[in-house]
Amino acid sequence: MVLTEKKGEKVDLIGPKNDRKEVDHRNGPPQSVTDAEKELKLMIEKLKTSSFELIIRNRIAEIFLTKIEDEIYSEVLKVILESLKSEYGVFGYLDENGALVVPTMIRHIWDNCEVPDKDIIFPRETWGDSAWSTAIREKRTIYSNEPATLTLEGHFQITRHISLPILYHNEVIGLFQVANKETDYTPEDVALLETIGKNIAPVLNARLHRDRAESERIKVMEELAKAHTRYQEHFNTVSIGLLRSTPGPGPEGTFIDVNPTMVKLFEADSREQLMALHPSELYLDASQRKIVSEAIISKGFIQGAELKFKTLKGKTIWCRFSVVKKIDADGLVYFDATIEDVTESKRLVEQLQKSEELFRMLVETMNDGLAITDTAGIMTYANPRLCGLLGYSREELIGKPWRGLFNEEALRILAEQTAKRKKGEGESYEIPWRTKDGRTIYTLISGKPIHDSLGNFMGSFGVISDITERKRAVETLRRTMEELAQSNKDLEQFAYVASHDLQEPLRMVASYVQLIEKRYKGKLDKDADEFIAYAVEGATRMQKLINDLLAYSRVRTRGKPFEPVDINKVMEQIMSYLSSNIQETGAKILWNGLPTIAADETQMVQLLQNLVGNGIKFHGKDPPEVRISAVREEKEWRFYVKDNGIGIDMQYKDRIFVVFQRLHGREEYPGTGIGLAICKSIVERHGGRIVVESELGKGSTFTFTIPIKEPMIDRA
Numbered sequence: 001m002v003l004t005e006k007k008g009e010k011v012d013l014i015g016p017k018n019d020r021k022e023v024d025h026r027n028g029p030p031q032s033v034t035d036a037e038k039e040l041k042l043m044i045e046k047l048k049t050s051s052f053e054l055i056i057r058n059r060i061a062e063i064f065l066t067k068i069e070d071e072i073y074s075e076v077l078k079v080i081l082e083s084l085k086s087e088y089g090v091f092g093y094l095d096e097n098g099a100l101v102v103p104t105m106i107r108h109i110w111d112n113c114e115v116p117d118k119d120i121i122f123p124r125e126t127w128g129d130s131a132w133s134t135a136i137r138e139k140r141t142i143y144s145n146e147p148a149t150l151t152l153e154g155h156f157q158i159t160r161h162i163s164l165p166i167l168y169h170n171e172v173i174g175l176f177q178v179a180n181k182e183t184d185y186t187p188e189d190v191a192l193l194e195t196i197g198k199n200i201a202p203v204l205n206a207r208l209h210r211d212r213a214e215s216e217r218i219k220v221m222e223e224l225a226k227a228h229t230r231y232q233e234h235f236n237t238v239s240i241g242l243l244r245s246t247p248g249p250g251p252e253g254t255f256i257d258v259n260p261t262m263v264k265l266f267e268a269d270s271r272e273q274l275m276a277l278h279p280s281e282l283y284l285d286a287s288q289r290k291i292v293s294e295a296i297i298s299k300g301f302i303q304g305a306e307l308k309f310k311t312l313k314g315k316t317i318w319c320r321f322s323v324v325k326k327i328d329a330d331g332l333v334y335f336d337a338t339i340e341d342v343t344e345s346k347r348l349v350e351q352l353q354k355s356e357e358l359f360r361m362l363v364e365t366m367n368d369g370l371a372i373t374d375t376a377g378i379m380t381y382a383n384p385r386l387c388g389l390l391g392y393s394r395e396e397l398i399g400k401p402w403r404g405l406f407n408e409e410a411l412r413i414l415a416e417q418t419a420k421r422k423k424g425e426g427e428s429y430e431i432p433w434r435t436k437d438g439r440t441i442y443t444l445i446s447g448k449p450i451h452d453s454l455g456n457f458m459g460s461f462g463v464i465s466d467i468t469e470r471k472r473a474v475e476t477l478r479r480t481m482e483e484l485a486q487s488n489k490d491l492e493q494f495a496y497v498a499s500h501d502l503q504e505p506l507r508m509v510a511s512y513v514q515l516i517e518k519r520y521k522g523k524l525d526k527d528a529d530e531f532i533a534y535a536v537e538g539a540t541r542m543q544k545l546i547n548d549l550l551a552y553s554r555v556r557t558r559g560k561p562f563e564p565v566d567i568n569k570v571m572e573q574i575m576s577y578l579s580s581n582i583q584e585t586g587a588k589i590l591w592n593g594l595p596t597i598a599a600d601e602t603q604m605v606q607l608l609q610n611l612v613g614n615g616i617k618f619h620g621k622d623p624p625e626v627r628i629s630a631v632r633e634e635k636e637w638r639f640y641v642k643d644n645g646i647g648i649d650m651q652y653k654d655r656i657f658v659v660f661q662r663l664h665g666r667e668e669y670p671g672t673g674i675g676l677a678i679c680k681s682i683v684e685r686h687g688g689r690i691v692v693e694s695e696l697g698k699g700s701t702f703t704f705t706i707p708i709k710e711p712m713i714d715r716a
């Protein structure tokens, strides 16, 4: 609409007749009136055309000058559509990737177009073979008054069109396309569009260049801004103190900037508080700043200096300090520095040194030898004690092969242990060494592998204890035990033989003495009667002692193999054996649920009969009560025989188990003092132990154990 108005205006403007004359004059005299008129008309047409072109050019120029960004394209397009009386049109440019960009399309094109994914950027690979793409590719104007056949589905119908590449220095930089004029497009239309294209090319080119340069500039600016933000973030969050300062004025210097870590590190309340100080005020020794400053100026930098600083709250801190000298655009020198608090690591190092010293002292003075060996088993350290043990100096031991120190067997053990330690196993082992003066010493080595932080085997260390003396003592003990066992055996044999062989003559003595008593009692004098009575009693007692001794020696020499024995049945037997004692004393014997165990049955009867018998015999005022019970433990049965009798003074708890040891006179309580010795021997033969717990006057409890796991092993 606007164009029509303007066109009308402009056409009217170039309509005056004097214009026509000028044109006439320029084109020579007319041939005839009609000819002249025709020519005049033609010229007027031309003039109209060129002035029309001019108007368009002016409008376009104005658009380029006054409009911004994408508006230019839609405004220019509007002018062109109006000029060419076209319903639809496109004005686009090729971007740096060669894609066609159509920044805006007039609203009704956009709205009428129903192509899926419609866009304003058409990358080259999506172009296809339509008229406009052919125009661009072939750098020529294509126009047709035939309806287009190649339009995409959804695209509005193109009845006729002109597609014109905008060329600049023979390169396509843009595209005009007009379509759907009501009447056919004429060559004049094409010429007009081409003229517009030609005119617009340099301006469009300049604009595209400017746009590209601008977008480059914006990109660079954005990158710069990002980099600055990154730097700022880094500056604000990095855990190292960052500061910028000037060398002067004076040796104190001035801060230009400090980061938050600096504020925290120096315990300032705020950045401003820290900035208000002179850098020199942070030095523990303020005069150092001058030296540091001069060093930076002359050398250009300081790398990792460790200095003591003080915080605003007066705390001393060790810091690692690096500074670079820089010069700004105005030639002024400034320092950029990093400050790292190393107080803690310094403290740790000091602590480490101290503990190392302590360990060294410990190792140097310890009573055991200590050696460290490398992966090849070569000694890299030996403490004074080891040197002393072996009689070698440290120099003689360190770095030398072990050979001379060991015999073949020891070397074999060592190789085996080194292999074990390489696998991460460390254990104690005994090994003999040869000393410098040729003696053999026995040692116990507690070895441990040494690994580096990555777990690689680095060698071993071993604590070496001299066990020569201990070994000798053990050896002596073993020999003594052996001898003792032998003599015990001999003794048992002797007791057996003696008591067995003594029985016969003793029986003879006893029976003859008893015969004498029978025949001559009351026939000789009173003294003789008394003497004979003593002899009879002595002989009887001796017979009893000999019998008991024989029974004792038989526990080990005549034991039977172990078989399952039901202790309840054993108890029933004992009840019948002890029935008269039970009746006499009114004793109560209580038991229930006793186990079946692997044992020598006869000996079990003997054992329990002795214990129950004693429980009855050594009763107090109350009638005796003896309880027998058993508890199953992990590896053994524990039996309890508890009575309510006179009790035993615990100082005699061991003595009562010794042969012939009694705590009472025969007149008080009869007996030979061998019963408990037999009990002990039986229990031990079965692999158990027997003990007594008692309190005088309150009864006694005899406890014995019989192993469960190895019931069939006869320990005799």
Ligand code: ADP
Pocket (backbone or CB within 6 Å): 610, 614, 615, 618, 643, 645, 646, 647, 648, 656, 661, 662, 663, 664, 670, 671, 672, 673, 674, 675, 676, 677, 700
């Ligand atoms: P005997 O019973 O022949 O004296 P034992 O060897 O059986 O010999 O006992 C040794 C001593 O231990 C006894 O003389 C007695 O003094 C003490 N004795 C043993 N059993 C008990 C008990 N149940 N109560 C108190 N004393 C006991």
